[in-house]
Amino acid sequence: xxxxxxxxxxxxxxxxxxxxxxxxxxxxxxxxxxxxxxxxxxxxxxxxxxxxxxxxxxxxxxxxxxxxxxxxxxxxxxxxxxxxxxxxxxxxxxxxxxxxxxxxxxx
Amino acid sequence: xxxxxxxxxxxxxxxxxxxxxxxxxxxxxxxxxxxxxxxxxxxxxxxxxxxxxxxxxxxxxxxxxxxxxxxxxxxxxxxxxxxxxxxxxxxxxxxxxxxxxxxxxxxxxxxxxxxxxxxxxxxxxxxx
Numbered sequence: 001x002x003x004x005x006x007x008x009x010x011x012x013x014x015x016x017x018x019x020x021x022x023x024x025x026x027x028x029x030x031x032x033x034x035x036x037x038x039x040x041x042x043x044x045x046x047x048x049x050x051x052x053x054x055x056x057x058x059x060x061x062x063x064x065x066x067x068x069x070x071x072x073x074x075x076x077x078x079x080x081x082x083x084x085x086x087x088x089x090x091x092x093x094x095x096x097x098x099x100x101x102x103x104x105x106x107x
Numbered sequence: 108x109x110x111x112x113x114x115x116x117x118x119x120x121x122x123x124x125x126x127x128x129x130x131x132x133x134x135x136x137x138x139x140x141x142x143x144x145x146x147x148x149x150x151x152x153x154x155x156x157x158x159x160x161x162x163x164x165x166x167x168x169x170x171x172x173x174x175x176x177x178x179x180x181x182x183x184x185x186x187x188x189x190x191x192x193x194x195x196x197x198x199x200x201x202x203x204x205x206x207x208x209x210x211x212x213x214x215x216x217x218x219x220x221x222x223x224x225x226x227x228x229x230x231x232x233x234x235x
Binding site: 034036055096 | 173
């Protein structure tokens, strides 16, 4: 299986901060990388697909970059509604696998 | 408006079979434009993809997570517009919130877009 490793596991930030989360794959996954946001008690919501494509309806303050094994999710200016847990997921090869999550908390 | 809703028992005994159904409204499960997934989430293992199913013509295609070996079956009932998950010989490790989800599938490129419609999730506890 392809292992997905996110860092950090958690972070504290303030409204207006620029936030960066990284995701590393255990092997080359080209650009088959998706990012999700999950709030407590809710299903995950897709933010970014194919490493850098913004899902329809998602705020442009979210952006993704990377290819191969190293990827980044950036929130350009953190908003109150962005405090949540973020997951990366590879769809290059089954079984699809997820990172362990990054919890973004209020500083 | 697409809506997915999981249903099934919230408590299953060890060694028994977990059976869940996802009822779909606002779209046909037989559409070749979409795939249908089961994904679960537990404190111990995080998010875990279980299986996908999609249709091409009159044939359905399935993909399973090998971690579940032969325990798992995903199926579709077109007449009821729902799809189902069966997980046999469950243990306490199968206690999780189970989500059903739908994603777009591009037949030409064989590209699976990430699931963009999800059910609310249903907690299944395995305990005697």
